[in-house]
Amino acid sequence: MLTRSQCYYEDVEVGAEIPRLVKVPTTIALVRYCAAANDFSPIHFDEPYARTRGMKSVIVQGFFKAACLGQLLTDWAGPKGWVKKIATKYQRINAPYDPMTCRGRVTRKYMEAEAHLVEVEMWLENGKGEVTTTGQATVLLPSREG
């Protein structure tokens, strides 16, 4: 039976980094994302067009990077966790095939209206280790006490 590990509120420590997630965006993935999101801006699949816009190659969608940061959170939070809020800012572009390392750190944990909440700051590094995207999230976690 398929299972996934579950993260509990009690297990979370403020200041701790959550497990990293490395994603390598292929040009196929970018096109599949265009199709799945119905956003066909040519900068994401048309290389000659991208060059006319001064780029060396097509570029990764901001929302694609946000989706990877979302996966960072949901992989960590487990099936009973829920991403309540996610906010992302795109400072620099990412190119296909350049590995993107998604990282996050817990900045706060608190209870509100009986919900167990954790705040996470996130960032995405390109292959050179430069931060290209940053974000914040609020994740609802289950408690061991039920």
Next chain:
Amino acid sequence: MTAQVYFEDVAVGMQLCPLTKGPLTIKDLVKFAAATNDYSEIHYDESVVRERNLPAPVIHGPLKSAFLAQLLTGWAGAEGVLKKLTCHYRGMDVAGEILTCHAKVVATSIQAEEHLVECEVWTENSKGEATTRGTAVVALPSRAARRDPKEISLITGEMRRDLRLGMVAGRFEYEVDRKWIDRFAAAFEDPNPLWHDEEFARREGRFNALIAPPTFFAALDPVETKELLLDPWVETLPYKNTGGGNAFNEVEYYLPIRAGDRIGVEVTYTDIYERDGRSGRLLIRVRENVLRNQEGALVARARSGHIRSYDLTQPREA
């Protein structure tokens, strides 16, 4: 004084309004001889002219160049500069002739921040012969580069009106099915069974249902999908576009998006503003999307900022 011509007014292939000089008299030639200290007799002395079997005193080549320069500088106006003029004298013209000066734009370019127009130039005599041919380069002022960029504002009242700032600009509806969620998560290679495996999601998930990953709201955004396009003017501003894309996205969920939901999305533009950044002037539009499900329950509020950047010192590229 005629109105100033700008780089943006020029198109390759256009011809300048011709300039006609003459009939040219011996007096005109003597004056030019004096001005240039060129006292060669063939330009005024009838006896030398006869001796050499010429029909009449010969018009100086450099005088024909000067006429072509007059055509170009007259056209370029007070702010234009004739950067280069090369002439070849291919046929002789003599006193009494009427010369028409022509120029045709063959190329335009921006080099080292100069807006350059290259012309083919020629003089034509009364027989229709092109007796002088040459090329010229003229630097013209640019409308885009003319003003101090700090004084330029990109935002107009029309833009604010088009965006219907503060009012619901559009309502759209999306049927979210299992296959769409599956396809969306597969696009960024997220194998989490919460998005792909209904049986797992029912058994293990917080919501006992197949749900969408956190950024699925991006697929339900009529601005991203261009179903709602209220800012077509970002394409036609008179400055060089240096980039564009999402600046930020934020979402807060009150309910998950589940497979089978029919999600209604209301878009409201809340702000348009500009600031200077790394790639020039940034024009930013901010919108809020409110997502409700088929029962009318609030699912999420999303906020997104879209940037388009411009180099205010360069004109828009064709």
